[in-house]
Amino acid sequence: MERKLRKILVDALSGLGIPADNIEIEVPKDALHGDFSTPVAMILSKQLKKSPKIIAEDIRSKISGSDSFESIEIAGPGFINFRFSKKFIVLQMKELISGGDSFIAENIGRGKRVQIEFVSANPTGPMHLGHGRGAAVGAALSNMLNAAGYSVEKEFYVNDAGRQVKLLGESVFARYKELLGVSYPLPEDGYRGDYVGDVAKELKNEYGEQFKSIDFDKASEAVIDFAYNRMLDAIKKDLADFGVHFDTWQSEKELYSLNKVQQALEDLRGKGFVFDNEGAVWFKSTEFGDDKDRVVVKNNGDYTYFAPDIAYHRDKILRGFDELIDIWGADHHGYVPRMQAVIQALGHPKDSLKVILVQMVSLLKAGQPVQMSKRAGEFITLREVIDDIGPDTTKFLFLTRRSDSHLEVDIEVAKAQSSENPVYYVQYAHARINSIFAKAKEEAGLSAEAFSEFDGELLNDEELVLVKKLLLYPMVFKNAVLAREPHRITYYLQELAGMFHPYYHRHKVVTDDAELTKARLALCVAVKIVLKHGLEMLGVAAPQKM
RNA sequence: GCGCCUGUAGCUCAGUUGGAUAGAGCAACUGCCUUCUAAGCAGUGGGCCAGGGGUUCGAAUCCCUUCAGGCGCGCCA
Structure with missing residues (x-):
């Protein structure tokens, strides 16, 4: 939707003999200001030495006539506000449904x-x-x-070279000696977590008493290699279970x-x-x-x-x-x-x-901060959190904030399968649509995947608002990619789910009216495509059932 | 001392790279399950965008400054 408008504006400006690069297009906060708005006339005002309103008027006269718009208004100090026609919106919606991911994601990388x-x-x-x-x-x-x-x-x-893995090796070595009844000091800044002892046991299983009476220097290469590889295996397993x-x-x-x-x-x-x-x-x-x-x-x-x-x-x-x-x-x-x-x-x-x-993640338990002491080897691991609240919830919560802002995760809240937990809210919308599809198949014999023809005129205003939200997704996605900011997608998904749930409550999709049912199913298909795409980007499952 | 980041509703945070009257979730209060899933919905209140100055048609956003918090300033890793 934004792509279309951009093209129209570029054409209009070049028709006026104005070189146009990087036209600003934005979604007004207030729906009264239309679907999209551009301040381009105000920006050009100084350069062209003309009043913004006159420039805006010139632009409008170039564009008017297009049946893509219901209205083009000039407002405030010189904003041009666009409201799309129903015809255009429905057309775009059909493209979204037939094009799917390729409609959503513009190729801005070009193989870079x-x-x-x-x-x-x-x-x-x-x-x-x-x-x-x-x-x-x-x-x-x-x-x-x-x-x-x-x-x-x-x-x-x-980082398998250097001081840290050496310290790990020596820490494990000390525990290993201990297991064999030989006293050996833990190095100054050695690692103290329980896992060190576990690796020492494995070392003993592997090498027996081979290193019992020799110094670390003589055994270091084998021990260090053994130790960090064990830790690396654990890291790999955690990442695999995290879905990364x-x-x-x-x-x-x-x-x-x-x-x-x-x-x-x-x-x-x-x-x-x-x-x-x-x-x-x-x-x-x-x-x-x-x-x-x-x-x-x-x-x-x-x-x-x-x-x-x-x-x-x-x-x-x-x-x-x-x-x-x-x-x-x-x-x-x-x-x-x-x-x-x-x-x-x-x-x-x-x-x-x-x-x-x-930025750091700080952990709360029912509102109270969980103290972590790295020195004593006591801290909550990623593994514990994944086991506790699952990889999907963990990932989603990690992606709800800008990465350079501090993040607080309350483990009790995250565990709660309730409305406090935004992950379920989004996933539930996806699962819910799937239920509707099941119902449609059972009662009306309509397979949501199978049809592409529907009468867009049957969509009411409320539904058009929802469709417009869907048609904004390609822009949100593009901007998230350009800014390298995944959290924008997370936010968008919550907003979209926040529009779909109320819609669901107000309107029945599957009814006796076959044509209306088809149109509404199409809307659901479109919502599902976007939800699924967004969740996939976040690496979070889009469940069929919850 | 110098540098970087942060400061937005009671809490946690968004804010479309400078746009129009500042947004969401949670918490609080009031209602809604004979329905395609109540992991849901409808409604109510809540703000000196840390303070001050500047830049311009226009600032939460950019510049300067003060304050508060975090982090970094090794021939440590």
């Missing part, structure tokens, strides 16, 4: 290759809620970009073994962005707007964590992606400038890396 990296939880323990939120956002974004014609690859970066799937898993260790870290630094040195100073090797990130230059090789010869990150992002670019999306915890926001500096140093525009920051 996007890599989206998310979760990337350290394989040193179970995932927490923040990881879950990142997973939900990443998966939803991937679905959206895919549907919008991008070629998307989802990747999990495995990755295309590729990139190992940090591999970047070292394939010499890519060194290559990356040499490459940047060749470009003049890596230099030596005070015994260390530095990346000149200030060249690209960072606060200070960053050390990549310490004066003791060790790489900083930043070095493999550089190599990783360089590798992604070399793999030929047009755009990179990283989803990080918001506490890492300080790293955005230096990472974007890397991208630029490698000769790519700053915005070819988009970093989406995901």
Whole structure:
């Protein structure tokens, strides 16, 4: 619907000899102002040195005559307000029904290759809620970009090198020794959760008493590998149960073994962005707007964590992606400038890396905050929440807010299968439509999937309002994709469900009037198409029955 | 001290990238199941958009500033 209007406006403006790019089209808050509105006349006013009303009048005279509109009004300081004709709306509705997903999703990606990296939880323990939120956002974004014609690859970066996995290995090793009756100190910043002991038991099952009398240094490689792989398996299982799937898993260790870290630094040195100073090797990130230059090789010869990150992002670019999306915890926001500096140093525009920051999730239980102590290894895991309230509810709740705003989840509310829980509200609308279809088949012998002909004139005003809401979805979807914001879809779905439920209560779909029944069934088909598409984007099930 | 994010109804949050009279859910109160599912519906109240200044036809939205909260500022990961 918005696409049509846009085209009409562009044509009208070029007919007037006005170059038109990026015409603003918006949905007025007040229905009295029509279905769509554009402030374009006011914006052009200064440039054309004409009053907005005159410009608006010129535009209107170019367009009038089209039977797509019931009215075109000029109002306020120079808004042009459009109200579509019933004929046009019904025509669009038929296109939605016959076209389905292809009607909804414009191909704005045009095959552009996007890599989206998310979760990337350290394989040193179970995932927490923040990881879950990142997973939900990443998966939803991937679905959206895919549907919008991008070629998307989802990747999990495995931090299997460095201090953290070593600490995990040593923590497990200490517990393992304990199991064998040998006293061994837990490392200073070691991991203390119960799962460490579980992995130690598995280590014992696998290796027996093989490491009983040797030091960690001698056994470290095998133990570390064993330990983080166990954790990675657990993470993979949690993600699978959460319904989030990755295309590729990139190992940090591999970047070292394939010499890519060194290559990356040499490459940047060749470009003049890596230099030596005070015994260390530095990346000149200030060249690209960072606060200070960053050390990549310490004066003791060790790489900083930043070095493999550089190599990783360089590798992604070399793999030929047009755009990179990283989803990080918001506490890492300080790293955005230096990472974007890397991208630029490698000769790519700053915005070819988009970093989406995901804020913390705080957990409440019946209104009371649940305390989480990471030090004691006590925190609510994603696994517990999924087991408690199910993957669909969890995902939906994670996608109800802008990702960079704090999120509170009350576990008691989420568990309640009631109106407090927005997931069910949306899913219920979908299931409800399915019930109607069953009824239609049983009583009227009408198969909702089978018919495409119906008399749109039979739709009443209330139904047209609902149809218009449906026809807005392609625009909502497009804007959500462009802004990379899944929550816009979540909101839209709640609004749509909030219109369908009341409609359901006021009007019976399946009646003795065969023609009216068909028209209303068509409306239900259309609502269902949109609900299903939206829920699919969010990675949430669209149940036939509840 | 510097930087980033946040501040909108009692609570949790949207607000179409600067548009017209500010929105939803929850909570509170009142009603509705002989019906295609009550996981639903109908109705009622609720606001100095943190404060101040500016930019312009027009600001919750952009700029400056103050206040409050969160996070980040290592040759830690």
